[in-house]
Amino acid sequence: MNKIIKKAVLSAIASSGLFIGMTALVHGAGAGTAAPSSFYSHEIFAVLHGFLGLLLIMGLMLVLGGLIQMKVNGNGFQMIKVGTAMLLVSSVILALSGIYLYSLYRGGSIGAPESARKIIKASTRPWVHGIMMEMKEFIGVYVPVIIAMMYVVVKTYGAGFVENKKARMMFTVLLTLAVVWTVVTFGFGAFITKTVPL
Amino acid sequence: MTEDIINEGKLLAAYIGGGVMLLAIGILNVASELSESTGKALELYKPLGAYSGKITFGLICGAIVWGILHFVLKDKKADAKLGLYFFIAALLLATLFVFTPFIGLLE
Numbered sequence: 001m002n003k004i005i006k007k008a009v010l011s012a013i014a015s016s017g018l019f020i021g022m023t024a025l026v027h028g029a030g031a032g033t034a035a036p037s038s039f040y041s042h043e044i045f046a047v048l049h050g051f052l053g054l055l056l057i058m059g060l061m062l063v064l065g066g067l068i069q070m071k072v073n074g075n076g077f078q079m080i081k082v083g084t085a086m087l088l089v090s091s092v093i094l095a096l097s098g099i100y101l102y103s104l105y106r107g108g109s110i111g112a113p114e115s116a117r118k119i120i121k122a123s124t125r126p127w128v129h130g131i132m133m134e135m136k137e138f139i140g141v142y143v144p145v146i147i148a149m150m151y152v153v154v155k156t157y158g159a160g161f162v163e164n165k166k167a168r169m170m171f172t173v174l175l176t177l178a179v180v181w182t183v184v185t186f187g188f189g190a191f192i193t194k195t196v197p198l
Numbered sequence: 199m200t201e202d203i204i205n206e207g208k209l210l211a212a213y214i215g216g217g218v219m220l221l222a223i224g225i226l227n228v229a230s231e232l233s234e235s236t237g238k239a240l241e242l243y244k245p246l247g248a249y250s251g252k253i254t255f256g257l258i259c260g261a262i263v264w265g266i267l268h269f270v271l272k273d274k275k276a277d278a279k280l281g282l283y284f285f286i287a288a289l290l291l292a293t294l295f296v297f298t299p300f301i302g303l304l305e
Binding site: 099102103106107130134135138139141142145146148149152153156157160164166167173177181 | 204205206208209213216219220223224227243245246247249252253260278279282285286289292293296297298299
């Protein structure tokens, strides 16, 4: 069990470190503020944003695994506790990087001829912006709030979480909501990027 | 540790604060879509447009409610289940409030 947690923590630290390290490549945000070479950095930044989103979904599954293990042999609490804290940090990084990318999506950069938003709105599929992006920019911010609630549940009950049916029920409901909202946000993001990359 | 000795006041405060956070973001979005002047007033950072104000004020609103309720409810016995129901309702409403076809019905 400890080995699994160690591996999970190390992978999360490595990926987050890589992600944060890449931000140094990005100069400025919004129209006219970015250097021409940063267009490629934006692409890499967007890819890493998507990668971190995928890791978040996998992390949610890891916590679900802990919940199932806890039911089977009563041992998964540590995985749930560490996993939820990690999910909270990753979801905040993910939301912040998403907000930064949204500024590029709206304003564009010198490396790109036009902003992705303008291109989509003028295309034959303006609903990709009108419905998908309009929703994604908000529901992506809802995810850290849901995960924060999961963390508060674990913190409130502490070790008593294992025996408390009500706590486990509340946590499971919140975990399900977090999975659904994350997957929808991720799906919208993938579709938007497929339509017009940054 | 059993269910009846756990103090759920802090958890209830978190649920209500979190719910208010989401609802405030959703309501600000509807308000800015329906009124151009509200949209302009919410524009705190130009590259993000009104989105910057919606998120900032929404989060601040919820954080204030959470903070106040935390101190009011921290030593009180409460049933957090009702808070969870409120949070779920707030999440669903907040998601509806950012769904553009729904806002189109209000215009």
